[in-house]
Amino acid sequence: MAMTLECEDRVQYACSCATFSSLVYQYFCKYCVKIRCPECATTSVDSFYCPNCFDTVPPLEAKSRKGRCKNCLKCPRCSCALSIRSHVAALTTSPKDHSSKKQDSMLSPRKPMGRSASVGNVKGDIKKLYLQCNFCQWTTRQSNIPDAKNVSEFQEAATSDIHKRVSELVIRYKKIALQDKAERDKAKLSRRLKQHMALLETTSKLDKASLISSRSVPAQSLDLGKDPLEGVAAEASPDPEPLPPNIYADIPQLDEVLGLRERLQSPLKCPHDPSELRPQPVLILGKRLRRCKGCDHILCKSEYNPSSVRFKIQQVALHSVPSVKVSRPVELSVDNENSVILSFNNPYPHPITISFHPCLDAALLKESGFKNFAKVTIPDGDYQVSGIDDALFEDSFQEQDSQSSLGGNPEYIVNKTAGKLALKFLVTPTKAADDTKICFIFKFIAAVPEKADEYRTLDVTTVINLGQATVA
Known part of the structure; x- marks a missing residue:
């Protein structure tokens, strides 16, 4: 054989x-009757989806959320998906509330002990949530993140103050761009007015009224308020924070030192201590399609369903050559x-x-x-x-x-x-x-x-x- x-x-x-x-690695275009390699084909993103919950994300939403899923979070240590754990916590009441409840109980008729009393105790409990990694057993409690009632509160904990500052700077610089555009439009408007006045001098009196009505330019408001960078500019501190006195003498414990991968998962904060770790949002992936550069027909396109691994169009050269x-x-x-x-x-x-x-x-x-x-x-x-x-x-x-x-x-x-x-x-x-x-x-x-x-x-x-x- x-x-x-x-x-x-x-x-x-x-x-x-x-x-x-x-x-x-090659494709076959049945319209051009030619073999196409990946360099002969154009690649574009067909759809966005979350690899954890398999939800399709519209392109505008994916751009606004900066390529992150709004529901799923991943572990800051091993990048695995975090699962939700729940427990029942008792409500803590203040002494004033306790005394007021005691007076109310003395005035109200006494209820018989039994099933109704136990149900009343259950009503006083509340359900709390926390996140846990099933692979490395990391929990949000290790980072001193309090238990929450909703998962959305962990999303807010994942966004630090630096994210808020960056978003403020982006808004301020957009205002600066609008101000520069308004100044350029003002310069263009002044040139148009000069040409308009020169044209009025050469025309007769009968045509001036019709010319003014046809070439009138609406007035634009150029006032954008105060300085866009006021209150946001960074200020250097005169006394920087000193290093610990025993930084070179103490022997570091490897369990309490974060690796480079764990630090770079949140580059804006770059944590150094395990208690500073925060859950990270899962990044959104995209399904790509390839088109022929010669005729612009689709060579390869996957199914729209994120959980499917099949292709709607798959013109691989192995099936045609x-x-x-x-x-x-x-x-x-x-x-x-x-x-x-x-x-x-x-x-x-x-x-x-x-x-x-x-x-x-x-x-x-x-x-x-x-x-x-x-x-x-x-x-x-x-x-x-x-x-x-x-x-x-x-x-x-x-x-x-x-x-x-x-x-x-x-x-x-x-x-x-x-x-x-x-x-x-x-x-x-x-x-x-x-x-x-x-x-x-x-x-x-x-x-x-x-x-x-x-x-x-x-x-x-x-x-x-x-x-x-x-x-x-």
Whole structure:
């Protein structure tokens, strides 16, 4: 049984921009009938979603929330999602409330002890929430964050005072931008008024009224108030906070020292002590789609549902272009003809016809950066590769192929199975090298099953790395 040697870097194909890569990383545009690599396609974001709760987020909301989910929080230590834990806490009353309740109980008739009294005690309890990580067992209580009644209170705890200051600065600088724009508009208005007055001097008195009414410019308010940066400008303190006196003498405890990853999760605050850690909001992810640069059609698009891993459109080159594989191990010797068996797989359910041509474009191979090419004798003629039909077995294909003509030179045909054709290539290395390569162009013609008169023809430049060549 032949062993298939398949590797990403062993067989590479040229796309429309002369970039060589594996077939699994390329796309096939059925409108342009060309192979497209990721550089030949434009990438855009189709939708936003939260990876924890799988809620779709509109683009405007994702931009306003700075790419963070409004419901989910993650652990500041291990970045895992935090889960909500609840407990029942008793209400604490002040002495005044206690005395007033005691007087009310003395005036009111006494209630019998029993079920009603126990229900009254339950009504006095309150439900509190706190967050806990199921992986590293971190809780909000370790950071001295009080228990809350709602999860939204933890969202407020995640935003520090520095976030508020940054938002204030953004608002103030937007006001400065509006003020600069108003000054530019005022300068344009003054130039228009000068041109308008010059035009009025040259016109007659009868046309002045109509000209003034048609070219009148509404007045604009340029007063934006006081200085936009007043009250927000930072002031340097004259006496900075000194370092602890025993900072160089004390031996640090690793359990109380935060790592670089934990500090950079909140870069605005950059905590140093474990008690300063705060839960971080989960970042929103985006589903991307790729379009062809030539015709702007979609090459790859996933489902809109965030929990689905399927694709609505997936024009991968592996499903449209025949793949080439090295069927058997190769031992190359310099200045000798070595037989290399390559198998061609048909991705279509109907037969295709392939033919081979030598690659004479030296500039393409030079730009690609490949070296150590060997001489190769390619099979001549056209060869037919049968399609794969799931409803039939492989034996029925072999009986059908034995009766039909395969075409081409039968000396190069090694094996023929359902959807696969193995051919023999003669390779002669010119020098000893660790990465001897061959290059050729194969042309395949496939009929489109929806349209009987339409054929799909494509020339694919292929470079195959056959491995080490030794001196005999």
